[in-house]
Every structure is written in structure tokens, then in C-alpha cells.
Amino acid sequence: MHIHVVCAKTQQNRGIFVPIGKMIQYKEMRQHPILRSHLPETRWISNARTLRMLDTYRTVFIKPNYGSGGTGIIRAKKLGRKYEVRCGSSRRIVRSHAVRRAVRTYRRPHRRYLVQQGLKLAKYKGSIFDARVYMQKPESEWVISGITGRVAAPRKVVTNYRKGGHAAPLSKVLLRVFKNDRTKMKEILDQVTELSRIIADTIDKNHPVRELGIDLAIEKSGQIWIIEANPHPGHMLFRQLPNHKMIRNILRNKRRIHH
Structure with a gap:
């Protein structure tokens, strides 16, 4: 979280x-x-960091640097060789090369985002x-x-x-x-x-x-x-x-x- x-x-x-x-x-x-x-663990987002943290934690949350109320939060989850990228009730299942594109689909333009360790x-x-x-x-x-x-x-x-x-x-x-x-x-x-x-x-x-x-x-x-x-x-x-x-x-x- x-x-x-x-x-x-x-x-x-x-x-x-x-x-x-x-x-x-x-x-x-x-x-x-x-x-x-x-x-x-919390970092500025990059594709390499997102994939590394998914390898380490299996789940990460991607969030705008400014925002509240749970709005705009994206969850990415490693499922074997594939990844689930979810925002609200919408989700996509993709391979590693397509994680970045899937995340961009849900990101709002002109905002800085963080990637954060998911918790059990x-x-x-x-x-x-x-x-x-x-x-x-x-x-x-x-x-x-x-x-x-x-x-x-x-x-x-x-x-x-x-x-x-x-x-x-x-x-x-x-x-x-x-x-x-x-x-x-x-x-x-x-x-x-x-x-x-x-x-x-x-x-x-x-x-x-x-x-x-x-x-x-x-x-x-x-x-x-x-x-x-x-x-x-x-x-x-x-x-x-x-x-x-x-x-x-x-x-x-x-x-x-x-x-």
C-alpha cells in the first residue's frame, strides 16, 4: 500500500x-x-525501477506525487511470466515489455509519479x-x-x-x-x-x-x-x-x- x-x-x-x-x-x-x-520503498517511476521492484516485491503501487482519496492509484502485480496492471475496476494482463505502455494508459498527463513497494x-x-x-x-x-x-x-x-x-x-x-x-x-x-x-x-x-x-x-x-x-x-x-x-x-x- x-x-x-x-x-x-x-x-x-x-x-x-x-x-x-x-x-x-x-x-x-x-x-x-x-x-x-x-x-x-518508494522511488520516482521509471520502467527499469518498476520491473526491478516487481521482481523484488511481486506487487507495486504507482501513484501521482500529488493526490488524495485513492484517486489515480495504479497497482501492478507479477503473475508468473505476465503482469497485471490495474486501476480502479479496469485491468490489463501484459508481458514485461508491455508493462510501461499499460501503466501509461492509466497515468494522467503532466504529473510526476512514484512507484512504491506493495505490502502483504x-x-x-x-x-x-x-x-x-x-x-x-x-x-x-x-x-x-x-x-x-x-x-x-x-x-x-x-x-x-x-x-x-x-x-x-x-x-x-x-x-x-x-x-x-x-x-x-x-x-x-x-x-x-x-x-x-x-x-x-x-x-x-x-x-x-x-x-x-x-x-x-x-x-x-x-x-x-x-x-x-x-x-x-x-x-x-x-x-x-x-x-x-x-x-x-x-x-x-x-x-x-x-x-
Whole structure:
């Protein structure tokens, strides 16, 4: 899965959006000794890199440097001697010499793209999922206003709300994935919390953001990967949760930020 980045609303100039590219964010996080081991390999796209990474990881995601909501994400997968290239519900099966052409079919013109290591994610009720952590900075410190699981729609390769993903309490998701192992659940929740705080502090050093939607992927082994730190996160996902405490926190802190 994947790191996305969109735009940051500056504290000084409310209403003006300053773009933060995926690659610059990846490079900034790579400098942190703890975050480094949680980042999937990410490179500027080239045909040679795409094929090399497909040999190494079997699956890669190809994404625009700027973009959000899972839009424009291409998945390439190695299937023996052939390759599947998929974007949304459209897919092509091609040989190695035609991978570049198939990818170009789905790419938008005049945009820079990245190729990123695909991950072997754990599944919840047959669908991939990730964790969304809603970070806010109403004053001088970052706080976690909400945390939830995001479950992909059936057969979808992205979990985004706009692509049919839905919220599920993260503790409930983790208990099912790890067969009611409460110790494992707590260990992962603690890691998710710690990583989110470090990510927020790292991005905050170079970009005047006060809200971040941090998405973390979890493998069957319990390994956590950083997918995305979105500086203009949507909060509709949190309205789907049965407990409304988190959405109330988010809206209250939004008012404090924009006051």
C-alpha cells in the first residue's frame, strides 16, 4: 500500500493551500531513525525501477506525487511470466515489455509519479484494512483526536472513504485479525499511537500544518507500515463509528484551530 500526500492549510494564511508532495514527505520521514523501518520503498517511476521492484516485491503501487482519496492509484502485480496492471475496476494482463505502455494508459498527463513497494496486508472479514489516526494541533502540542480502522470495499485495493471504504473500531478489527489476542492488540495500538506522534512532529518541522490524517498499514506479522500522512484530512469516516466521542473531539479541535 501507499503513502499519499495532498495539501497543507497554513496557519498564517488560512484558506491558502501549500502542496506537500509524497516524495518530499517520504524523504523527511526517512531521516528519522524510528520511522525509517516503517516506510515502504518508494522511488520516482521509471520502467527499469518498476520491473526491478516487481521482481523484488511481486506487487507495486504507482501513484501521482500529488493526490488524495485513492484517486489515480495504479497497482501492478507479477503473475508468473505476465503482469497485471490495474486501476480502479479496469485491468490489463501484459508481458514485461508491455508493462510501461499499460501503466501509461492509466497515468494522467503532466504529473510526476512514484512507484512504491506493495505490502502483504492483514485482512478483516476478507477485505484489506488500515488504521486512520486523526492528529490535531489546537495549541502547541499534537493530540490524537480520533483513531479508527478503515476497511476497504470488497475486492478494492484502497481503503479510502471516497472509494467505498468504511470505519470499524480499530480494537475490534485487531482482535479479529489476531484471534482475540488482547496483548497483541494493545501492543499494536501503542505502536500506532507512538508512530503517529513521531510522524506529526517530523512533518511539523518543515510544514506549518495543524491537522494530519495518518494512515498506517498492518501486516499479518504485526509489522506496521506508514501509508500516508494527509495534511488536509476528511473527518466523515469518524461519523460512521457507533461512539461519537471522536467526531466531537475532531470538530471541537477544528474550531480551536480556526478560531
